[in-house]
Amino acid sequence: xxxxxxxxxxxxxxxxxxxxxIVFAGVYAIGNPIDILISPDATQAEYDRAVRALxxxxxxxxxxxxxxxxLVQGDLGKSFVFNEPALTLVFSRLPxxxxxAFAAMLLSIVIGIPLGLWAGLRPDSVAGRSIMAGSIFGxxxxxxxxxxxxxxxxxVFLQWLPAGGRGPTANFLGINSSLFTAEGWQHxxxxxxxxxxxxxxxxxxxxxxxxxxxxxxxxxxxARAKGLSSRRVIFVHVFxxxxxxxxxxxxxxxxxxxxxxxxxETIFAWPGIGKLIIDSIFVLDxxxxxAYLIVIVLMFITINLIxxxxxxxxxxxxxxxxxKS
Amino acid sequence: xxxxxxxxxxxxxHFFTKAGVVKSVDDVSFEVGRGKIMGLVGESGSGKSVSxxxxxxxxxxxxxxxxxxxxxxxxxxxxxxxxxxxxxxxRRIAMIFQDPMMTLNPVLRIDTQMIETIQAHEKVDxxxxxxxxxxxxxxxxxxxxxxxxxxxxxxxxxxxxxxxVIALALAVNPKLVIADEPTTALDVTIxxxxxxxxxxxxxxxxxxxxxxxHDLSVVAGLADELCVMYAGRIVERGPVGRLIDAPIHPYxxxxxxxxxxxxxxxxxxxxxxGMAPTPIDLPAGCPFRPRCARASDICRTTPETAEHLPGRFxxxxxxxxxxxA
Numbered sequence: 001x002x003x004x005x006x007x008x009x010x011x012x013x014x015x016x017x018x019x020x021x022i023v024f025a026g027v028y029a030i031g032n033p034i035d036i037l038i039s040p041d042a043t044q045a046e047y048d049r050a051v052r053a054l055x056x057x058x059x060x061x062x063x064x065x066x067x068x069x070x071l072v073q074g075d076l077g078k079s080f081v082f083n084e085p086a087l088t089l090v091f092s093r094l095p096x097x098x099x100x101a102f103a104a105m106l107l108s109i110v111i112g113i114p115l116g117l118w119a120g121l122r123p124d125s126v127a128g129r130s131i132m133a134g135s136i137f138g139x140x141x142x143x144x145x146x147x148x149x150x151x152x153x154x155x156v157f158l159q160w161l162p163a164g165g166r167g168p169t170a171n172f173l174g175i176n177s178s179l180f181t182a183e184g185w186q187h188x189x190x191x192x193x194x195x196x197x198x199x200x201x202x203x204x205x206x207x208x209x210x211x212x213x214x215x216x217x218x219x220x221x222x223a224r225a226k227g228l229s230s231r232r233v234i235f236v237h238v239f240x241x242x243x244x245x246x247x248x249x250x251x252x253x254x255x256x257x258x259x260x261x262x263x264x265e266t267i268f269a270w271p272g273i274g275k276l277i278i279d280s281i282f283v284l285d286x287x288x289x290x291a292y293l294i295v296i297v298l299m300f301i302t303i304n305l306i307x308x309x310x311x312x313x314x315x316x317x318x319x320x321x322x323x324k325s
Numbered sequence: 326x327x328x329x330x331x332x333x334x335x336x337x338x339h340f341f342t343k344a345g346v347v348k349s350v351d352d353v354s355f356e357v358g359r360g361k362i363m364g365l366v367g368e369s370g371s372g373k374s375v376s377x378x379x380x381x382x383x384x385x386x387x388x389x390x391x392x393x394x395x396x397x398x399x400x401x402x403x404x405x406x407x408x409x410x411x412x413x414x415x416r417r418i419a420m421i422f423q424d425p426m427m428t429l430n431p432v433l434r435i436d437t438q439m440i441e442t443i444q445a446h447e448k449v450d451x452x453x454x455x456x457x458x459x460x461x462x463x464x465x466x467x468x469x470x471x472x473x474x475x476x477x478x479x480x481x482x483x484x485x486x487x488x489x490v491i492a493l494a495l496a497v498n499p500k501l502v503i504a505d506e507p508t509t510a511l512d513v514t515i516x517x518x519x520x521x522x523x524x525x526x527x528x529x530x531x532x533x534x535x536x537x538x539h540d541l542s543v544v545a546g547l548a549d550e551l552c553v554m555y556a557g558r559i560v561e562r563g564p565v566g567r568l569i570d571a572p573i574h575p576y577x578x579x580x581x582x583x584x585x586x587x588x589x590x591x592x593x594x595x596x597x598x599g600m601a602p603t604p605i606d607l608p609a610g611c612p613f614r615p616r617c618a619r620a621s622d623i624c625r626t627t628p629e630t631a632e633h634l635p636g637r638f639x640x641x642x643x644x645x646x647x648x649x650a
Contacts, residue, residue, distance in 0.1 A: 217427065218423075218424060219428055219429055219431070222422055223430065225419070225420040226441075226445065226493070227411050227414040227416055227442070228415070228441060229445065240430075241430070244432075317477070
């Protein structure tokens with residue numbers, strides 16, 4: 001197991017290096033941030049000073065080396081725009097996004113798995129068919145439109161929930177989050193639902209397919225032949241087997257929810273990281289872009305590692321030491 | 326036969342498919358006595374496995390028992406409420422499946438799968454159930470049962486897994502065991518061991534055993550009585566020795582004639598001409614008629630089961646009585 005984790009960490013390091021090179025080259029190719037940052041009527045002297053202050057006068061490979069040597073010391077540079085350390089900036093916005101992402105994932109699991117089980121066990125019933133039809137909507141509706149509709153129905157017509165923004169936060173066990181205030185929950189519900197609908201449909205379909213497939217297997221029939229109650233057959237024998245694909249997909253989707261919450265954050269004016277990265281890309285604020293991507297990549301790596309470890313817990317046939325990571 | 330454990334009378338199990346009604350089991354009657362082994366022989370699709378599942382009340386949708394009685398110790402199992410049937414399944418009637426690689430749940434430990442069976446039927450604590458599981462494993466010849474209880478199915482070989490399944494089936498002392506081709510997936514040497522084990526257990530525990538198979542040579546040395554199935558019906562029933570030496574139904578004769586070991590070397594094997602009929606479109610009258618050398622016009626009506634010789638039953642108008650008498 002420790003060999004597996006060590007190997008995984010080495011790979012992650014290589015991955016990070018490659019990623020930063022690509023981002024560096026990519027942002028450089030798009031344009032020169034100075035043209036955007038400095039006012040067009042600045043003198044040549046002012047221009048040169050700004051270029052030198054940001055270290056943009058050096059050739060790209062030297063800029064990269066400077067970046068690397070600072071990275072080793074834990075310094076990701078300062079934002080060109082805010083003149084604040086990029087990492088601090090990213091971390092100040094991250095909690096809001098994480099909160100949203102986890103709430104969305106939780107919603108899709110808590111609602112998606114029971115619905116999927118129902119649809120899998122009673123595929124021909126009206127409820128089963130309706131669930132499947134609903135999941136097609138969840139898949140196909142454009143996220144932004146669906147968000148606007150949610151606002152229209154629940155905020156404008158019914159006036160049950162606020163249309164946007166993040167509620168007040170409270171501190172609990174050292175974590176500052178809007179999850180700990182009632183108003184925070186009200187603000188969170190709509191954006192989380194908007195983000196969750198697609199994932200929920202995915203979980204429903206995956207659970208249903210798993211149930212349908214597993215029910216036909218001999219060991220389920222054997223479990224029934226042993227005289228077990230159908231509750232035990234479904235919740236132990238079937239469920240433990242379908243958890244394996246579910247955990248994989250949920251893990252991967254959690255990463256993508258964090259990284260791609262941009263649309264939802266924009267519609268609901270959620271002060272998350274998605275908005276920050278879009279703004280940074282517009283002004284070519286390279287340190288923030290790089291810092292953001294490093295954080296996201298690290299998060300993906302961590303989630304994948306957790307998924308792999310969960311795998312070995314769920315499926316006794318998987319041994320991490322033999323796994324080709 | 327003094328005391329019948331199981332008496333099946335005119336059992337009919339049909340499958341209602343879109344293409345039509347498939348009469349998988351059509352008017353099947355037999356009985357199994359205490360401490361007796363009944364061999365149920367037939368080709369694939371002859372209805373032998375469906376007969377077994379009908380007794381267990383585990384016929385899958387769209388199939389259903391549509392007629393007849395299944396008397397277990399005099400009590401009719403057909404139409405019994407689910408919960409009543411569940412108490413009988415595994416407790417009074419156990420079943421062993423064909424492929425030991427598929428019958429055990431891959432993600433649950435052996436002890437979990439054994440203890441849950443015992444606890445589904447008896448109010449005993451975990452520790453007692455565990456001890457009984459261990460004893461049952463020892464009884465079927467599994468070395469160091471204490472350690473093996475903690476193992477997962479994939480850590481066993483095929484033969485060992487089938488022993489585990491047998492131990493599992495027998496841990497609650499059933500009165501009747503239905504074994505659905507339990508040795509087909511195993512090596513010949515392992516097959517012999519399992520056969521010996523089963524024979525011993527039947528004798529020791531005075532249970533009835535139904536051995537479903539397509540392999541005549543396996544049941545020849547094992548069973549007390551044989552039922553030969555063809556196209557959903559029992560075509561011949563009788564004591565094993567006499568039935569194999571001098572079959573009276575033309576199908577049984579063809580089946581026995583095509584076993585290689587009985588022919589002299591160098592002689593071509595006898596074949597039954599034609600193919601087994603598709604179950605959805607059976608010929609009227611005797612289903613074996615199109616393949617039978619003795620068929621005549623009267624075979625267009627369905628032959629009833631008749632006792633042609635003492636203890637020898639067959640559904641045939643032209644039985645081979647010459648050398649059987």
